[in-house]
Every structure is written in C-alpha cells, then in structure tokens.
Amino acid sequence: MNDRQELAGFLLHCRERLSPADVGLPDGVRRRTAGLRREEVARLAGMSVDYYARLEQNRGPHPSPQLLAALARALRLEEDGRDHLFRLAGRVPPGRSCGADEHVSPAILLILDRLHDVPAQVISDSGDVLAQNAMAVALLGANVGRNVVVRWFCEPGSRERFRGADVDAISRAYVADLRGVLRERPGDARVAGVVARLCARSAEFAALWAAAGSGGGDEGGGLCEGAGRRGETVWHPEVGEIALRSQVLVAVEAGQRVVVYSAPAGSLAAGRLALLRVVGVQTMSA
Numbered sequence: 001m002n003d004r005q006e007l008a009g010f011l012l013h014c015r016e017r018l019s020p021a022d023v024g025l026p027d028g029v030r031r032r033t034a035g036l037r038r039e040e041v042a043r044l045a046g047m048s049v050d051y052y053a054r055l056e057q058n059r060g061p062h063p064s065p066q067l068l069a070a071l072a073r074a075l076r077l078e079e080d081g082r083d084h085l086f087r088l089a090g091r092v093p094p095g096r097s098c099g100a101d102e103h104v105s106p107a108i109l110l111i112l113d114r115l116h117d118v119p120a121q122v123i124s125d126s127g128d129v130l131a132q133n134a135m136a137v138a139l140l141g142a143n144v145g146r147n148v149v150v151r152w153f154c155e156p157g158s159r160e161r162f163r164g165a166d167v168d169a170i171s172r173a174y175v176a177d178l179r180g181v182l183r184e185r186p187g188d189a190r191v192a193g194v195v196a197r198l199c200a201r202s203a204e205f206a207a208l209w210a211a212a213g214s215g216g217g218d219e220g221g222g223l224c225e226g227a228g229r230r231g232e233t234v235w236h237p238e239v240g241e242i243a244l245r246s247q248v249l250v251a252v253e254a255g256q257r258v259v260v261y262s263a264p265a266g267s268l269a270a271g272r273l274a275l276l277r278v279v280g281v282q283t284m285s286a
Contacts, residue, residue, distance in 0.1 A: 007088040008058040014075040015041055015056075022076065024113025024133070044074035046144060063089050066145060069102060073131060076106040104131045108251060108258060117277055119244075119261040123148060125181045126191045127174070130256065138276050139234060139242070139261065147194060149174045153202035161235045175208045181255075232261075238279050239272045 016035035020027050025040060042052040047067060054060035063071070068089055072082035082103055083093035094103065104122050112120050112133045119136040123129055127149040132142070140161070143151070151158045152174060159167055181191050198205040233243045242263065249258040263269035 003088050003090075004058050004060065007085075008056050008060075010085065010088055011041075011052075011056045011071070011075075014077065014081070018076060022113075023074070023109075024116065041071075041074050045070040046142075047071075063091075065091055065094070069094070070144070073104055073109060076109060078106060079103060102128060102130055104256065105251075108256070111249075111258060115260060118273065121259055123257050123259060125177070125255045125257065126188075126194050127178070135273075135277060136261075139236060149178065149194065150198060150201075153198055153205045163233045163235070163241075166233060171204065171208060172212075175205065175212050179209075179212055234261075236272075236276060239275045242272045242276070243267075243269045244273075 015038070016033075018036050020031075020036065020040065023036065023040070023044060025036075031037075038053050038056065039049045042049040045052065045067070047070065051060070055063065065086070068086055068091060069082075072085055075081075075085075077085060086093040102124055108122060109131060112122065112131055115133055115135070117135070119133065119139040121129060121132040121136040121140075121143075127147045129143040129146055129148060132140075132144055152171070159170075162170065178191060178195055182188065182195070185191065195209065199209060231243060231245055233241055235241050244261045244263055247260045247262065249260070250256075251258070263273055
C-alpha cells in the first residue's frame with residue numbers, strides 16, 4: 001500500500017543526511033539547510049523539481065519503478081534502503097538475483113562522483129545505462145535508462161560521434177558481449193528480451209547475431225561504445241575528435257561495468273577533454 005506520509009518523511013530524511021560533496025556537487029554559497037536541496041535531488045534523479053517537491057510534501061503522485069530507482073541512486077541508498085523506498089511507494093522491490101539487479105551501489109556512485117575530469121558511466125551487462133557522471137553526459141549525451149545496444153542498432157544518428165572505421169568493430173563487439181552474457185546466464189530473460197527486440201528491429205543485428213552463432217567472430221568488450229578495446233575516437237560538436245582509451249571495471253556480483261574514458265597526459269585528446277569539462281557540460285545541459 002502506498003504510504004505517502006511515510007514516503008515523504010523518508011525522502012526528507014535521506015535528503016538531509018547527504019552533503020553536496022557526498023554526491024559530487026559543489027557546496028555553493030548561502031546553504032541555509034542541512035543536506036541537499038530539493039532541486040539537487042531532482043537533478044540527480046532526472047525529474048522535475050516540482051514533481052520531487054510534491055512527493056516530499058505528501059501530495060505527490062504514484063511514482064513509477066523507474067523513478068523510484070532513479071531516486072534511490074540520487075539519494076545513495078543501499079539495497080535495504082532502496083527496497084524500503086519501493087515498499088513505501090506501494091511497489092514491489094526489484095529482485096537481487098545475480099546479474100539482474102539494476103541498482104547501483106553507493107560505493108560505485110562514489111567512484112563516479114570522484115571522476116570529475118574524465119567521462120565515466122555504469123552499464124549493466126545487458127547494455128542498460130544505469131548512471132553517468134557529468135563528463136559522460138557531455139561526451140555521449142544523457143542516456144540513463146536507455147540501452148546502448150538498442151540505441152546503436154535502432155536509432156538513427158546514434159553513430160554520428162564515431163569514426164566510420166570504428167563502426168563495424170563496435171557493432172560486432174556489442175553482439176559478442178550479449179552472446180557472452182547469454183552463455184554465462186542462458187536463462188536470463190532480460191538479456192534474451194534485448195536480443196529478441198534487436199533481432200526484430202535491426203536486420204544488421206540479426207545478421208551479425210547469426211554470423212557470430214555460426215563462428216563468424218567473437219570479439220567481446222563492446223558495451224559502452226566499444227569499451228574494452230584499446231582505443232576509441234569520439235567526435236564532439238564543440239571540441240572536435242577525441243582519441244580515448246577505455247578502462248572497464250567489472251562488478252561481477254551485480255552484473256555491472258564501470259567504464260572510464262581517459263587520454264594520455266599532455267596529449268591533444270587530454271587537452272580536448274579538459275576543454276570539454278569547461279564547455280561541454282554546459283552545452284549538453286542547454
């Protein structure tokens with residue numbers, strides 16, 4: 001049952017226990033109340049300030065599981081806290097089975113918050129973007145809640161920021177990654193659903209999937225725009241081409257990957273990343 005009053009109190013308590021530094025935000029000036037401001041929580045969760053305010057004032061609507069998951073990430077809740085949030089909102093908490101949980105732990109989010117000068121994001125092993133830092137948004141766009149593989153094969157324009165020479169390798173790597181996950185967890189309905197959707201919507205994916213199944217290549221490491229290969233060149237409309245290296249940190253128990261993009265110190269790409277930090281985030285926000 002939805003308990004709006006308890007939900008409102010819980011949200012307020014969670015907001016007040018966090019400082020801006022806890023979530024990677026500057027302290028700012030004239031901060032009169034403890035904890036985060038409502039607008040800061042709303043921005044972290046990707047919702048309107050008015051919507052969040054109504055939830056905290058005991059007059060909000062019935063939030064969806066997607067919004068609750070976003071609030072749990074914004075408020076840095078552990079799994080028990082997330083489950084309590086879902087129950088207060090009258091929702092069944094997500095499962096915790098291996099590889100099926102989309103909740104990003106506060107420890108992983110803390111890593112993202114501290115990586116303020118390089119792009120980094122968290123992706124599930126089925127390709128869902130679960131969290132991004134500001135630099136990742138500036139480089140790749142705001143994609144939390146979207147699937148990178150579906151976007152790559154099904155959305156026009158998704159490949160515009162990548163060199164033509166890299167596109168085929170990225171496509172094959174995405175296919176190999178999904179095949180690898182299904183080999184490890186053949187009964188995973190979520191991954192099987194992503195594959196079925198892609199086969200139905202993309203002739204290119206269907207052909208690559210069939211070819212990989214017949215031994216036509218198995219080049220893994222593609223989730224998050226080719227992560228796992230030695231290098232990747234991304235074109236940004238404000239700063240130009242950026243030649244990047246990606247490092248993948250795997251949270252095996254959660255079926256998640258933290259992908260960090262970097263460039264050698266003193267390189268042209270490093271300078272362009274520094275420029276992106278100044279102008280890119282503002283551009284993408286606008």
